[in-house]
Amino acid sequence: AQKITQTQPGMFVQEKEAVTLDCTYDTSDQSYGLFWYKQPSSGEMIFLIYQGSYDEQNATEGRYSLNFQKARKSANLVISASQLGDSAMYFCAMRLIYNQGGKLIFGQGTELSVKP
Amino acid sequence: GAGVSQSPRYKVAKRGQDVALRCDPISGHVSLFWYQQALGQGPEFLTYFQNEAQLDKSGLPSDRFFAERPEGSVSTLKIQRTQQEDSAVYLCASSPGQGAFDEQFFGPGTRLTVL
Numbered sequence: 001a002q003k004i005t006q007t008q009p010g011m012f013v014q015e016k017e018a019v020t021l022d023c024t025y026d027t028s029d030q031s032y033g034l035f036w037y038k039q040p041s042s043g044e045m046i047f048l049i050y051q052g053s054y055d056e057q058n059a060t061e062g063r064y065s066l067n068f069q070k071a072r073k074s075a076n077l078v079i080s081a082s083q084l085g086d087s088a089m090y091f092c093a094m095r096l097i098y099n100q101g102g103k104l105i106f107g108q109g110t111e112l113s114v115k116p
Numbered sequence: 117g118a119g120v121s122q123s124p125r126y127k128v129a130k131r132g133q134d135v136a137l138r139c140d141p142i143s144g145h146v147s148l149f150w151y152q153q154a155l156g157q158g159p160e161f162l163t164y165f166q167n168e169a170q171l172d173k174s175g176l177p178s179d180r181f182f183a184e185r186p187e188g189s190v191s192t193l194k195i196q197r198t199q200q201e202d203s204a205v206y207l208c209a210s211s212p213g214q215g216a217f218d219e220q221f222f223g224p225g226t227r228l229t230v231l
Contacts, residue, residue, distance in 0.1 A: 004158075033217065043205060045159070045222035052217070091158050102211075103149060103172065104220060106158030 002027045004092050004107035012113050013082045020067070021077040021110045023092030031097035034075040035104065036066065039089040048090075051075060053097075082114045118142070120223035122208050128229045129198045137193045137226045141210030148191050149220060150183055151207040159207055165191060166214050198230045 003026045013019040025034065036048040051059045051066045059066045067076040079086060089111050093104040121140045129135050141148050147166055151159035152175075162181065164172040167188040176183070180199075185191040195202055205225040211218040 037222075043225045043227070045207065045209070047219055047221075050219070093158075097217075102147065102214070102218070103161040103164055103175070104151075104159070104209075106151075106160070109156075109158050 002029075002094060002096065002105050004094055004105055006092055006107035006110050008110045009108070010111045010113070012115060013079075015084060015114055015116050016081055018078060018080045019082055019112065021079070021090050021092075021112065023075045023077065023107060025073050025075060025092075025094050027073075027094065027096065029096050033095045033097065034066070034068070035093040035095065036064070036075075036077045037091045037093060037106075038086075039091060039109070041088070045091070049077070079112075084114050084116060087112060087114045120208055120210055120221050122206075122223040122226050124226060125224060126227050126229075128231065130231055131198060131200060133198050134194065134196045135198055135228065137195075137206050137228070139191045139193070139208030139210075139223060141189065141191070141208070142212075142221055143189075145210035145212050145221075146214050147211040147218065147220075148185055149209045149211075150191070150193050151209065152177075153205040153207055153225070155204070162193070162206075195228075198228075200230050203228055203230045 032053045034051045038046045049061045049064045065078045089109045092107045150162040153159040161175040165185040180196045182194045207225045208223045209220040
């Protein structure tokens with residue numbers, strides 16, 4: 001069975017510092033995609049970054065980077081230079097490429113609080 | 117351009133009532149997904165449409181849940197005889213193609229409270 005595990009229910013970070021949010025995944029498929037979404041209090045899921053299972057380089061999008069360690073089955077999100085607006089829930093998700101209709105499998109989420 | 121919209125944003129129902137939740141995907145998007153997000157949890161998949169065809173409904177929790185997308189655009193999630201455990205945020209997402217590489221764009225969700 002496919003599963004995403006986020007072991008940090010809540011994290012605090014000082015403004016302008018970097019923070020790492022942990023994500024591990026479990027699948028026997030070789031082809032999959034890993035995603036990170038941000039969910040502010042307004043409720044909408046905002047796509048942040050994507051990593052394909054065959055991508056050799058870690059994905060980066062502005063202040064977001066994904067630390068992909070395939071052998072460990074981990075896909076941690078690194079946010080550099082945290083801003084107050086980064087305070088939100090963060091979800092790691094996985095999508096299988098060849099079956100199950102492309103649905104996303106989400107973790108439990110990590111609530112990030114950025115302190116001024 | 118307009119994103120995914122959902123209505124109503126908030127719905128309060130008495131136990132046993134039927135409810136209908138609407139999703140307007142981004143125009144032209146082929147794929148449409150429904151997810152259920154309980155308080156403090158990550159979203160869980162309910163069902164998937166490719167155009168008007170419902171290709172996966174494995175996540176629907178019971179036969180009280182029914183979804184349709186008759187013309188391949190707007191979708192409605194219907195819950196019959198609502199129960200308290202149905203209280204959750206219902207998220208709709210659409211994506212332009214049918215491939216798993218396509219980004220899913222989410223709507224703001226409908227928060228359902230069953231009393």
